[in-house]
Each structure stands twice: as C-alpha cells, then as structure tokens.
Amino acid sequence: MAEIINVSAIAKTEKEKLKSRILTYKAEGKPVPTLATVLVGEDPGSVYYLEMQKKNLEALGGTMLKITLAEDTSEEDLLSMIGELNGDDKVHGIMVLFPLPKHINEERVAESISKDKDVDGVNPINIGLLASTSGGVAPCTPSSVVEILKNIHGELKGKHAVIIGRSNIVGKPLIQLLLREHMTVTVCHSRTSNLPMMARSGEILISAMGRPLMIDEKYVSEGATVIDVGTSELDGKIVGDCDLESVLQKAAYATKVPGGVGTLTTTILIRTLLDLYDESFRK
C-alpha cells in the first residue's frame, strides 16, 4: 500500500528535541541560541521566509537577529557587517539570503562567513570538510532528506539512492550525506541518457530538479521511496517534480509538495544552529 510520508510528524518530533535542548541551555545559564540573518533588499519571498523562520525559532526558545540592508548596499559594507557578526559572541549562526543583488560577488560573501557560524553550509571550507571529513556543515534541505529517509528506513547502509539534480544546495551536498550513511549513490541530471531507466535503478529516488510534475511512474521502481525536493509554480499553484498520483502507483513511500520536505527544512536549520552553538562551547 503506497503511503504519503507524514513529514509534519517528523518535524514535530524533531522540534520537541530542539526545544528540550534549548531548555537545558537555559537551565545551565547559557546564552539564548541566536541566528543572525542578513537580507539585502526586500524580496517578498525572503521576507516571508524570514518571518516564518523567526516564529519557528522563537517558539523553540531561540532568538533571531534580523538585519535588512538596502538593495544598493555595497559589497564592502555587507562584508564588514558579516565581519561584525563573525566577531559577535552573542551570535551563533549567520545566514545571508541568496541571491544577492548583481553588484555583490556571492562567492566572496560565502567565503566571508565564519565557518563556525555558517548555518547554511555555504563557505567552501565547510563544503570541503563535508566532502572529506566527518565535519563540515550541510545545507538544511539535503539534511532534511536524510532525516526523512532515516525515519522511513531506519538503516540506510548499502541501499541504492538515485539523486536527480546536482545543485550546490541540494544534489551535491546530498551525495556526501548519503555516502556518510554508506549508501550507494547515483547522480543524474539534465544530460543523463535514459533518465527513466537510471531513476528506476534506485530503491530510493530523490528528485531535486524544479521541473514541475515531470517524474511519473515510469521513473519509479516497484516499492521505491520517492522524495520530492522540487518546488515550482504551475498555474498559480506550488507543485513538486512528481506527479504524485502516478508515482504512487509504483512507490511504497513518497513525499508530497507542498507539505513535504519543505515542512522540515526550517526545523533542521535550527538543529544546525544548535550544533554550531554546542561546538562553540567546546572550543
């Protein structure tokens, strides 16, 4: 029987754990975990996202320091603001919202965020450590995918996952996270020959392309788990990469969009914040 994965329930359990971690910090007289966010300009999507992230974080007992800079802020001023946050003991995580205005070099900005506060894992040092050690910081979306897979399957070792998409925020860090779970990993993308056949070779299929409703039952092996990381707008509605009804003809488990992976990411971002927080007291 095909089952739609209840990601909200996974998020709820995770939130309880985070809440009790923060209560413990308070009982120990430690400071309130604080996430600094930096938005350049007023992109409505980013504004909405930050409001939601702030509410989530405060509900768990943390705080958010929201910094908004004018659209025409110079790169120099942005870098100096990040430098201040890097040096501020009361800030445990820093998130700069991308994309940035065109006059600002995103690579330089990513490199400027202290690796110890880089909650989104954008600093190349963290990407490198993620790829070569047991450390580093992974972005919240691929981490959420792993959390969902662990919930469904328990042990992932030896299973074969096919990822469609090789972006820096989902596909590529996901390769590293799945290898850490000792999974066999195949990475497909727009240039892959015979994509449906490749996709069917996996017991687990993760689609992160942003191609609305492209994945149907032809891409899914019998009994597979399908995680949909795509979000696109189609006829005014938010849809995923998967045609869910068709996918469920073959899959044993699948996530929906909306109400799937995205339901967990803001919570996992807070978990990363608390991990960096813990680490800062170990030093």
Place this chain on the structure above:
Amino acid sequence: MAEIINVSAIAKTEKEKLKSRILTYKAEGKPVPTLATVLVGEDPGSVYYLEMQKKNLEALGGTMLKITLAEDTSEEDLLSMIGELNGDDKVHGIMVLFPLPKHINEERVAESISKDKDVDGVNPINIGLLASTSGGVAPCTPSSVVEILKNIHGELKGKHAVIIGRSNIVGKPLIQLLLREHMTVTVCHSRTSNLPMMARSGEILISAMGRPLMIDEKYVSEGATVIDVGTSELDGKIVGDCDLESVLQKAAYATKVPGGVGTLTTTILIRTLLDLYDESFRK
C-alpha cells in the same frame, strides 16, 4: 577487440604540451615554475617518488625545491615552514607528503597550505571549490583518470560512469570531475549491495579500492571501458584491482597496472603546477 589503453602515449603527448608551455614562460622572461615538496621523515617510497617527480619536472624545464625534515619535527615547525613557502614568490606549488608522523595533525597541515599553491588539492577550500564552482584544485590521480577517458571517448557527456571507492584522493574528487563532464555518476564502495551488478550498470568502470585482482568479467558490461586505479602488493608484485585477462573478455578498453594510470599522474601534477603558476600571474 579488447584494447589495453596506452597511457604512456597519453603522458608523452601531455608532456610535450607542458614542455612548450614552460618554453613560452622562459621566452617571456618569466621565472622557472617551481614545486616545493616537503617530506617529514625518510619513508623510502616517498623518497623514490620525489626523485622521480624531480626528474620529470626538470626534464620539462621546471625545478623542484626538495625539503626534508626530521621525523620528530614538531607540528609548529612544519606549519611555519609551510607558511614560509606560502609567502615565497619563487614557489608556485607546494606538496606535503602524506601520511605524516602521528604527532602531526594532517587536517591542520592541509588547511595551512595556501589554496593558490595547493598542487595536490588537499586544502578543504579547494575541495569545497571543486565541489561547488568551476574552480578548486583536483588531486592528480582523478584528473589523470579524466584525461584518459577523454582520450578514449572524446565526449563524455551523458555517459554513465561507476566509481568503486570513495577515498578523498580518488573517488570523491572524481565524482566532481565527472559531473563537470556532465556524466551520470554512481559511487560504490565496500558496503554496496550486489556490487557486480552495480558495476555492470556503467559504460565506464573506475576501480579505486586497492583490493588486488578483485574485479573480473562479472563486474564488467560488454564493451565497457575499465580504468584501474588500484595498486596493491601481491606476492612481491605490484597488481591492480583488476584481473586484466578476465576483464578483457568483456571490456573494449582497459588500463593495466603497473603501466596504467600511475604513468600519467606525475605529468598531471606538473600540469596542475603550471595552472597554478598561470593563475598567480593573473592576480
């Protein structure tokens, strides 16, 4: 008809190109490309490797600055030596030979090598840039594999490669290099279920396990290209991961060991040195 890939011929062609690049530098009055190598202790394998690398580099018109430190050199002294080389304008590439004695933290050493001189791609910044941009530095062995594949196939786009092994010096950087070529990539390892079947799913198979003669025709699809990156000692002889005779019953092309990938790596290291050299004059 199965063919053993003539890697020496590929190395020869590559050497000619490097030689003429260095001649051009000289004609332009630029300094001699210089690789600094740092060996702590006297491991005979490393001593032999450095002698060979020196001969190769000098034959092409470059120079090597060979630094040997005592086995009991402190981490602090090693880091300060690397700091000097980082600041020395006459040095264009730095290679520290691993493994280091146990009292020295290899991660700290890797991080200390200037990313602009990190000829072996060990600094996590370079690993991160390799995984997230078109920049970064790849170690010479995976780069050699790509060079061989390009020689055999020309265009690699859309082809499916299976890598066996996920080490930091071969398997993991190779994922990134093959994705840059727009290949579909599968990574297998010791925990992979049904390894022969997974291996057979690729048109290209790259084995980098170090398990002597483990790969036979059961792992190879008809007409595949097989690249053997393994080197092990068996009964006093150097052998690869592949039982070549068996592999050639299925493969169209295969490399041998010795006389395969290893024949090209020292040349590709020099190419990386020259790339860093060029980059240093662009800044």
